[in-house]
Amino acid sequence: MSAAESAHLGRALCIITGASRGFGRAVALDLSRLLLPGSVLVLAARSGADLRAVEAELAGRAGLSVRSVEADVGQSEGLDGVMSACKEASSADIDHLILINNAASLGDVSRFTTGFTSLPEVDSYMSLNVSSPLCLTAGVLRAVPRRAGLRRTVVNVSSLCALRPFRSWVLYCTGKAARDMTFRVLAEEEPDVRVLSYSPGPLDTDMQREARSHTADPDIRKSFSDMFSEGQLLSCQASCAKLLKLLLEDAFTSGDHVDVYDV
Template identity: 40%
Template sequence: MPADIWSLRTFCIVTGGGKGLGYSIVVNLASRFASGSVIAIAGRTEANLLRTQEYVESHYPEISVQPLVVDLCLRDTYDDIFPTIFSLQSINAEDFQQVMLIHNAGTLGDITHTAIQQDDTRAVRRNLDLNIGSTMLLTAAFFKFFPDRTRFKTYVVNISSLCAIQPVKSFSMYCTGKAARDMFFRVMAEEEPDVRVLSYAPGPLLTSMTTHIIDHVGDKDTKQMFKDMKDNEQLLDCDTSMMKFVCLLEDDKFESGAHVDYYDVEKICDQ
């Protein structure tokens, strides 16, 4: 990616942008984006989104943040999302030189049961709808709204996981969702050579999700693995992971569609 990436007026949407890694993504991008850029943050909890908005706009007043309270897996259509954001911000697509779609939202699903015990039809379908279906549908809506690759530099980022390529006991839902998303974006990268596509695995993070895993995961080996990482301070701060993510965007050396793990990135950005 050219060195002037941060000089381009950018429209970016981040799903799950209200807390944890999503919050860190928004803040780190806002600190670098050009004046006049807009970041839309989608999530289910309005209070979290408003806290993200307040922090960014107080620290980086040249950046606008548009909260969007939405449950992505309950929508009948996704085509209204981008027109709604642009209407609320009183902006036009032509105002931007660069567009980014960052798929961060996702759920662990049921981590109390083994793979062959996943017999709750409603739970399985909701998990697949959020982790896979909504990702595909939001991506399609994004490209309907921004169809002209000659006008925009276009980037699509899938927040992935080591679980996309490595099985973890009790994580059948999560691993399946992450693996499917990686493959969806690999196919898209083949089909859309003008779009830069990245599946970034941020490493083991110190978030509320980790606490939930330790407290609720069914498999004792998986529980101990996460407990050991926490006790030995091997879990990463979200901002530490985001430093490498930013470098991936700046350097633009990744193969489009590739799965890149935090530990695969050699260069770390200066603070």
């Protein structure tokens, strides 16, 4: 389906994790404008106050139902809460399932690889950043199975760090690389599901501020500081527009990693 043929994404059930701030918030607000009446947005994040603020911004969208789930999707209870909301919202009336796996964390970038000796610490990071999107995606696809007339799209919010090593970013790079491979395998196994790993680029977010302040490697830290001082960071809205263009045109190869600068 090309953008010329359709300026909307259908009557959709759309699940977005990490939806309360930054890129996830931008996706929730802008994607909602492309949904037909009868669509449902399930927004998940750890911050209930921020979630309610996003829900309030969406309140005027006619025919759109919004369900907020305050949950840590890195924990079983959080995943269960999102899945419950998804099952309650699913119906035969939707013609498009959209899952945006956006929730992620930077991890501790103040140490190099040899500084990570605690198995529970690393396991906790991987639970949120790798295990959670895998389990949520599997659960959602099982809850909304293939049927005639239903499109299913899964987006993994990725990073250049999935492809290139950044010194002192071992947790983040490892997590993003593992996520990309997870969704490449999914694309091979489920040919009817449209799978995209989208790298939104260097965004002007809290994560970028953390990177500028805490990155142990001086060259990497300086590169982020220079990008900020030289105005090279992207707004979440600008990057989100590129993602929505990809979803509307629906011309990407399923399983591919697409960078914001490729669009």
